[in-house]
Amino acid sequence: MRVRKVFQLALPFCWLSVSVLWGLDSLPTTQGPLTMKLVYPANGLGSGTKQKVWVGWHIERDHGWHTYWKHPGDVGIPPQVKWDLPAGCEAGEIVFPPPKHVSMAGISAQGHHGETLFLIPFYFSDIPEDQHEIHLTGRFSWMACSRICMPSTTKLSLTIPVVREPLPDPYLAEKFKRFWQKQPQDLPVSWDFQAFAMGRFINLRFPRSLSKNTNRMEFFGKDRIVLSNQTPKARNTGDRLEWLFQQSPWKKSSPDTLAGLLAIGEGDDIAYYRLKVPVLPAQ
Numbered sequence: 001m002r003v004r005k006v007f008q009l010a011l012p013f014c015w016l017s018v019s020v021l022w023g024l025d026s027l028p029t030t031q032g033p034l035t036m037k038l039v040y041p042a043n044g045l046g047s048g049t050k051q052k053v054w055v056g057w058h059i060e061r062d063h064g065w066h067t068y069w070k071h072p073g074d075v076g077i078p079p080q081v082k083w084d085l086p087a088g089c090e091a092g093e094i095v096f097p098p099p100k101h102v103s104m105a106g107i108s109a110q111g112h113h114g115e116t117l118f119l120i121p122f123y124f125s126d127i128p129e130d131q132h133e134i135h136l137t138g139r140f141s142w143m144a145c146s147r148i149c150m151p152s153t154t155k156l157s158l159t160i161p162v163v164r165e166p167l168p169d170p171y172l173a174e175k176f177k178r179f180w181q182k183q184p185q186d187l188p189v190s191w192d193f194q195a196f197a198m199g200r201f202i203n204l205r206f207p208r209s210l211s212k213n214t215n216r217m218e219f220f221g222k223d224r225i226v227l228s229n230q231t232p233k234a235r236n237t238g239d240r241l242e243w244l245f246q247q248s249p250w251k252k253s254s255p256d257t258l259a260g261l262l263a264i265g266e267g268d269d270i271a272y273y274r275l276k277v278p279v280l281p282a283q
Contacts, residue, residue, distance in 0.1 A: 023169030024160060025058075031152045033062035033144050038136070038156050039117075041172035044163035047129040054176065055136065055158065057081075057094070057118040065146045066113040069099035071221065071260070073109040073228025074248070077151070079118070079142040086134060092121035098182060098261060098272045099220050101228075104145040108229040110220050117179050127162055134160045184261050184272040195258040195277045202226060202258055202279060204243040210264065211241060219275070221260040224248045255279050 024040040039056040057079075061067065068076035083091045096118060102111040122136070141153040187193065191210065196203045202225070211217055221228060225248060232243035247255065259276040 023172040024158065026156050026158045029154050029156065031154050032150050033065040033146070034067070034142070034152070035060045036140070036154070036156065038138075038158040039172055039175075040158060040160055041169045041176050042166045043169070044161035044166050045124070045127060045134060046164070046166050047127045047131065047162055049124075049126045051124040051127065053122050053124075054119050055122060056172070056176065056179075057120060057140070057156075058115075059112075059118070060115045061113055061144065064113075065144050066102040066104075066111045067142050067144050068102075068109060068111040069220070070094070070096045071099075071110060071223065073221070073224070074250075075104055075107050076109045076111060076145065077143040079140065081120070081138040081140045084137040084139075085122075088125040088127075089134070089136075090123045091136075091138075092123065095119045095121075095183075097179060098184060098263065098270075101218070101220075102145075104149065105147070110228055117175060119176065119179060129162075131162045133162060136160065182270075182272065184274045187262065187273040187275050193275060193277045195279045196282050197255070197279050198244070198282045200247050202245045202247060202255065203282070204232070204245065204258065204277075205237075205240050208236065208239050208241050216264075216266045218263040219243065219245075219260055220263065221245075221258075223252075223259065224250045225255045225258060225260075 023042065026038040028035050028037040036057065036059045039058050045051065045053065059067070068078050070078050072078055079094065081094065085091060097112065097116050099110040099112060102109050102113060127134070135157060137155065137157040139153060139155050141151070143149055143151045192207060194205045219232070226245035227248050230246055232245050235242045235244070256279055257276060258279055262273045262275045264271050264273070
């Protein structure tokens with residue numbers, strides 16, 4: 001555990017104040033092309049009952065390497081963790097950042113590259129006042145790919161002190177805030193998306209006006225309903241656009257719903273929307 005603290009330097013004619021950074025992190029570990037650690041955006045936890053806190057899993061990847069999203073697409077395995085936690089503590093599911101299109105041996109999939117933060121919720125039924133600290137230990141596993149793939153695993157541990165008044169870390173708090181700002185929004189009902197089954201394909205239809213203010217719209221599918229290794233065939237039908245997706249041979253059954261994320265925009269201006277529409281008979 002490392003705690004970033006505040007320092008004041010007394011100089012002959014002035015005081016130099018350095019910003020307070022109280023966040024906690026585990027010792028970084030490097031496994032092949034990945035360096036990772038756990039982070040917590042405060043100096044500790046307060047005592048009390050029924051608390052929920054968020055811990056970050058921070059990953060930096062070497063250039064050219066990627067890991068996979070929760071729904072990786074045609075290839076890949078998503079990151080996972082098995083926790084060893086104290087009594088009265090439970091962990092929720094990993095919350096993933098929105099994905100990018102990544103490539104392994106020419107096959108397009110859905111994942112992450114560069115630096116990313118994953119968030120994990122922890123639920124505490126009771127933290128007594130006389131408890132000094134809490135230990136969170138997890139066995140993390142993932143598959144990192146470039147020209148080759150490297151499945152790996154490591155153990156990360158974070159110790160969080162129990163304190164009377166937790167102090168937030170502005171730097172880590174801002175990182176967590178940016179994470180939530182990039183999480184997908186509900187798709188506006190007024191956008192009127194429709195999906196139709198057409199043999200081995202699914203036809204997704206939506207208003208043409210959505211593409212007027214951007215040069216880029218992308219779809220990231222869930223549950224391997226459609227292939228990730230494809231560029232959908234696009235067609236303009238007047239006031240509507242159509243995307244034709246080939247269905248995945250790995251789907252579990254004939255799809256009755258098309259679900260995924262819709263990304264609109266480029267760079268820092270990308271907005272993500274949760275898309276879930278029934279697949280209707282062809283019209």
